[in-house]
Amino acid sequence: MLKIPFITKEKAEEIIKTYPTPFHIYDEKAIRENARKLKQAFSWNKGFKEFFAVKATPNPTILKILKEEGCGTDCSSYSELLMSKKCGFKNPDIMFSSNDTPFEEFQYANEVGAIINLDDITHIDMLKDACGIPETICCRFNPGGKFSISTTIMDNPGDAKYGMTREQIKEAFIRLKELGAKNFGIHSFLASNTVSNEYYPTLAGILFKLAVELKNETGVDIKFINLSGGVGVPYTPDKEPNDILVIGEGVRKVYEEILVPNGMGDVSIYTELGRFMLAPYGQLVTTAIHEKHIYKEYIGVDACAVNLMRPAMYGAYHHITVLGKENAPCDHVYDVTGSLCENNDKFAIDRKLPKIDMGDILVIHDTGAHGFAMGYNYNGKLKSAELLLREDGSVVEIRRPETVEDYFATLDGYWNVIE
Numbered sequence: 001m002l003k004i005p006f007i008t009k010e011k012a013e014e015i016i017k018t019y020p021t022p023f024h025i026y027d028e029k030a031i032r033e034n035a036r037k038l039k040q041a042f043s044w045n046k047g048f049k050e051f052f053a054v055k056a057t058p059n060p061t062i063l064k065i066l067k068e069e070g071c072g073t074d075c076s077s078y079s080e081l082l083m084s085k086k087c088g089f090k091n092p093d094i095m096f097s098s099n100d101t102p103f104e105e106f107q108y109a110n111e112v113g114a115i116i117n118l119d120d121i122t123h124i125d126m127l128k129d130a131c132g133i134p135e136t137i138c139c140r141f142n143p144g145g146k147f148s149i150s151t152t153i154m155d156n157p158g159d160a161k162y163g164m165t166r167e168q169i170k171e172a173f174i175r176l177k178e179l180g181a182k183n184f185g186i187h188s189f190l191a192s193n194t195v196s197n198e199y200y201p202t203l204a205g206i207l208f209k210l211a212v213e214l215k216n217e218t219g220v221d222i223k224f225i226n227l228s229g230g231v232g233v234p235y236t237p238d239k240e241p242n243d244i245l246v247i248g249e250g251v252r253k254v255y256e257e258i259l260v261p262n263g264m265g266d267v268s269i270y271t272e273l274g275r276f277m278l279a280p281y282g283q284l285v286t287t288a289i290h291e292k293h294i295y296k297e298y299i300g301v302d303a304c305a306v307n308l309m310r311p312a313m314y315g316a317y318h319h320i321t322v323l324g325k326e327n328a329p330c331d332h333v334y335d336v337t338g339s340l341c342e343n344n345d346k347f348a349i350d351r352k353l354p355k356i357d358m359g360d361i362l363v364i365h366d367t368g369a370h371g372f373a374m375g376y377n378y379n380g381k382l383k384s385a386e387l388l389l390r391e392d393g394s395v396v397e398i399r400r401p402e403t404v405e406d407y408f409a410t411l412d413g414y415w416n417v418i419e
């Protein structure tokens with residue numbers, strides 16, 4: 001699929017007059033339209049709710065847009081819970097799907113009214129001591145082994161640190177019931193960034209069967225099944241995007257096959273999507289500031305891995321468009337780099353692009369999720385601003401860029417120690 005930036009060269013030049021590059025920009029209209037489509041895809045399920053994975057794009061303005069579209073939040077840390085609370089999310093619109101959880105975070109999650117999703121059986125006692133067992137509780141399942149869709153291995157749950165074994169989840173449900181829990185949920189996350197309409201239906205099949213079995217074995221009342229995240233986006237132009245309407249229909253079919261005949265036709269479906277909700281609707285905008293001709297051709301830009309870590313961390317592909325040269329032939333081959341003293345600080349390697357001139361504005365696509373959020377401060381580099389392209393075409397800053405004062409803030413009061 002052709003990747004077209006949601007801002008033109010003219011628009012970018014206008015924005016840059018106020019907000020210099022690099023910055024992340026998000027497309028409000030597209031975020032809302034996509035959220036509505038997800039809701040439509042699962043409208044057959046009365047209790048359906050998307051709990052947006054805050055870690056993907058932890059910005060209050062984004063969270064509020066999704067709140068207006070009927071979403072809750074999925075958190076896994078104190079800060080994410082606090083941000084959700086400050087944005088007005090409350091019970092039952094916060095999910096707490098954490099792992100390796102500190103004691104105090106269970107207390108805080110309970111205080112803000114989050115639904116607690118236990119990653120491990122030992123967390124039952126911890127939760128009991130932290131705040132008592134709430135009436136509504138969820139447990140995370142890990143089936144182990146390999147996870148395949150037909151003959152394709154999608155991921156390797158047996159190597160993943162998350163969730164409980166089949167034996168443990170049964171034992172957990174029995175104990176939680178004894179301790180007073182009344183409403184149960186099952187959660188599982190088996191593959192990341194799936195570009196396949198089969199992932200959710202396949203996962204749903206596994207979890208729906210498990211739900212029927214657990215209901216029969218333990219007598220608990222299963223109220224919801226949380227399909228978690230993992231529905232992906234096509235980062236490369238050759239891939240077809242997922243069709244969320246097909247995915248929703250696929251889950252409905254399995255629901256009717258497995259849950260309905262077992263008297264479980266009132267179970268709510270929850271999702272915790274991050275990437276699918278935001279990735280395509282955010283872009284990193286950066287300016288070419290340096291060209292270097294040695295054994296390869298390099299274009300240096302004013303963004304670096306601090307602004308987008310995925311290429312350095314996973315070798316991830318992010319499509320790049322040179323604004324104003326959308327239709328120019330891609331007859332040059334470049335490595336597009338940031339300035340970190342790390343040779344993996346490259347947004348693209350051996351990428352065919354049009355001839356790039358200094359001052360050209362580059363759009364790095366699909367950075368709306370797990371983009372800004374993964375930022376760090378290596379080499380003393382500062383995080384960028386985040387901007388929002390509003391539905392009326394105006395642009396607002398929704399996070400200012402970091403300053404060197406922010407970077408030094410944790411050292412204030414320590415400067416005199418080094419004399």
Ligand SMILES: *Cc1c(COP(=O)(O)O)cnc(C)c1O
Pocket residue numbers: 053055056074097189192193228229230231272273274275276369
């Ligand atoms: C990261 C994460 C998500 C979101 O994953 P995406 O791939 O962005 O959809 C959802 N739930 C949990 C528990 C996660 O850790």
